[in-house]
Amino acid sequence: MDKTPILYWMRRDFRLADNPALTACDGRPVIPVFIRNHSVDDLGAAPKFRLGRAIGHFAKLLEGKGGRLILRRGDALEVLRDLVGETGAEAVVWNRLYDGTARDRDAKVKKALKEDGLAAESHNAHLLFEPWTVETQAGGPYKVYSPFWRAVRDRDVAPPCRVPDLTWPGDWPESDRLEDWALEAEMNRGADVVAEHLLLGEEAARDRLVAFIDTRVTDYKDDRDRMDRDGTSNISEPLSYGEIGPRQCWQAGRRAMEQGSKGAETFLKELVWREFAYHLMFHFPRIDRDNWRAEWDEFPWRQDNEDAKRWKRGRTGLPIVDAAMRELYVTGRMHNRARMLVASYLTKHLMTDWRxxxxxxxxxxxxxxxxxxxxxxxxxxxxxPDASPFFRIFNPETQAEKFDPDAAYRDHWLKGAGAEEFARAIPRSWPEDPQDPPPVGLKEGRERALKAYEDLKS
Known part of the structure; x- marks a missing residue:
């Protein structure tokens, strides 16, 4: 067996199970490496903070198995070349990412490494269906979710790959210290408060998935919109950092569906909604910067403004909106129904640009x-693409009555323990909580948004 070391370049795949790049090391001494480059530096405060926790947790996991996670800072290609020279590695493996920046970087790295005479392999660990593998009958990308779902729902998904037998090199290259990276430095709020709510690491993610499938997936279709219930899978956080893989989630959901769980198909559809998002980002890489529909470039959205600042701080005067924004600030997450509600309120009632x-x-x-x-x-x-019609404007009061009927969610974040956590988490620079009324009446805001929409169409 080849005993030359192999570099495993990590990005968003902090797990051992179902990790194709790590499995591809196939018994060779593996040197896991994480590179801090501009894509890390450009992250927002909370994702960067959470990434630091993922790195630290995975490093400890490797140490428990006799290994290490090497940390380096700099241009990815330069760092990898340096490590090849230091270790004698003859191959580099990684798991693919699909945003435009990552794709351009990875293509450059793969081409250069191969020109250097090295083996360079990339694998799929982040998606069920890679974007170029799903096409319409005309041969182009899907732009509507429903036909995308029908195209993939009966496809075979490879089972999770095995956890590899890991071996390590005799000598390790030098590594940066994670604490010197200070990835939590930009958290302008109580990082210690947010940390209490993290679902951190592979084991916790797996336990959460098992508990969801065993106890809640049956009622998922009905309960997932209830903000006052623990009815969601709550695995978006570890899924984002690759602490659990989509194939593991798909396999668990399919098994539940085969056993007659009425909510399992809805869970699978939510996994595919994530796939659809990456399908769109792959084919339309500016979707995070530009209006996908060009005609919306003429819509009179406001840029950042005082009303939007009140929205960010959970101080609009609308209880359900403020509760949701405070949940976000304290936990770093927000219930999906609440996300739609607060987004609708910002873009429509407050006429503020979605960006x-x-x-x-x-x-x-x-x-x-x-x-x-x-x-x-x-x-x-x-x-x-496949957007909710602009004239569909959520009414925060009726949404609250329907999805938080006993006000348990609102009370927790505005009066109860959640309110106390929020008080500990907010920056001291924020002004005291005002008792002002909402910045715009619900009827007035709705009518203003609809008029702007009609003007755009005409």
């Missing part, structure tokens, strides 16, 4: 995902 909200979520979500965030905001705003 203002996208950037706030990008900075505050620990489960931030570039494709899902972009598609979600454009879907609610009405400017994106």
């Amino acid at each position: 203002v909200g996208l950037r706030w979520f990008e900075d505050t979500l620990v489960d931030w995902d570039p494709a899902s965030n972009a598609m979600g905001w454009q879907w609610v705003a009405g400017s994106g």
Whole structure:
């Protein structure tokens, strides 16, 4: 067996199970490496903080097995070349990412390494269906979710690959210290408060998935919209960092569906909604920056403004909106129904550009995902593919009555333990909680948004 070391370049795959790149090392001494480059530096505060926790947790996991995680800073190709020279490695493996920046970088790295005479292999660990493998009958990308779902729902998905037998090199290259990277430095709020709510690591993610399938997936179709219940899978956070793989989730959902669980298909559809987001980002890489529908470039959205600042701080005066924004600030996550509600309120009642909200979520979500965030905001705003019609404007009061009927969710974040956590987490620079009324009446805001929409069409 070849005993020359192999470099395993990590990005968003902090797990041992179902890790194709790691499995491809196939018994050779493996040197796991994480590179801090501009793509890491450009992350928002909460994703960067959460990434640091993922790195630290996985490093300890490797240490428990006699290994190490090598940390380096710099241009990815330069760092990998340096490590090849230091270790004698003859191969580099990694798992693919699908946003435009990552694709361009990875293509450059693969080409250069091969020209250097090295083996360079990339694998799929992040998606069920890679974007170029799903096409319409005309041969192009899908732009609507429903036919995309029908195209993939009966496809065979490879089972999770085995956990490899890991071997390590005799000598290790030098590594940066994680604490010197200070990935938590930009958290302008209580990082210690947010840390209490993290679902961190492969084992915790697997336990959460098992518990969901065993106890909640049956009622998932009905309960997933209830903000006052623990009815969701709550695996978006570890899925974003690759602490659990989509094939593991798909396999668990299919097994539950075969056993007659009525909510399992809905769970699978939500996994495919994430796949659809990456399908769109792959084929339309500017979806996180530009209106997908060009006609929306003329819509009179406001840029960042005082009303949007109140929205960010959970101080709009609308209880359900404020509760959701405070949940985000304390936990780094937000219930999916609440995400749609607050996005609708910002883009329609407050007439604020969806990119203002996208950037706030990008900075505050620990489960931030570039494709899902972009598609979600454009879907609610009405400017994106397969979008919710602009005239569908959520009424926060009726949404609260339907999905938080006893006000348990609102009370927790505005009066109860959640409110106490919020008080500990907010920056001291924020002004005291005002008692002002909402910045715009619900009827007035709705009518203003609809008029702007009619003007755009005409």
